[in-house]
Amino acid sequence: AQSVTQLDSHVSVSEGTPVLLRCNYSSSYSPSLFWYVQHPNKGLQLLLKYTSAATLVKGINGFEAEFKKSETSFHLTKPSAHMSDAAEYFCVVSEPGSARQLTFGSGTQLTVLP
């Protein structure tokens, strides 16, 4: 069985400061991991994905995430927050070979203060 835990339900940062959204996972297999972003009243947009290649993954809009197997973590970071980054972020774990087996985290709401 696989699971994913987003450690913070809400994160608040000031514009121009770093962003850290934390995600821990549990999986019996070598997982694929994804981060999605959801702006209000919109669908989920893929930010980045890890699929057993480089452990540091770069995504869109300046976001990146590092896969740490020893810590079973896949934290999302950005050096400098913009107002447009305010949204909800989902960490997702997937079981290889199974189209159905996506497990979503409960989400982290990011607020960016001016």
Add this chain to the structure above:
Amino acid sequence: DVKVTQSSRYLVKRTGEKVFLECVQDMDHENMFWYRQDPGLGLRLIYFSYDVKMKEKGDIPEGYSVSREKKERFSLILESASTNQTSMYLCASSPQQGAGNQPQHFGDGTRLSIL
């Protein structure tokens, strides 16, 4: 870019009505999914389909059915709408090749209210 289009952004229906939510994708993906999203409960899988006319139940299929007559189109049906089906519904698609390693691509969602 993959485009997943949901036919309605907002929909208001009455209790007991039969409701159809439509989803179309333009990337020839084999897999299509229907989720509902509720505050505090995250995304929950209702049904998915891995081929035309094929469907499998997700985690919360009760009160719903689906139809996939063409590869690009996946419909969610509420047989007799109830107020507890008021929610945000999200459709997604993904290719079969590399299943599990491929992300799903989402539509913008349909916010459904049942009165």
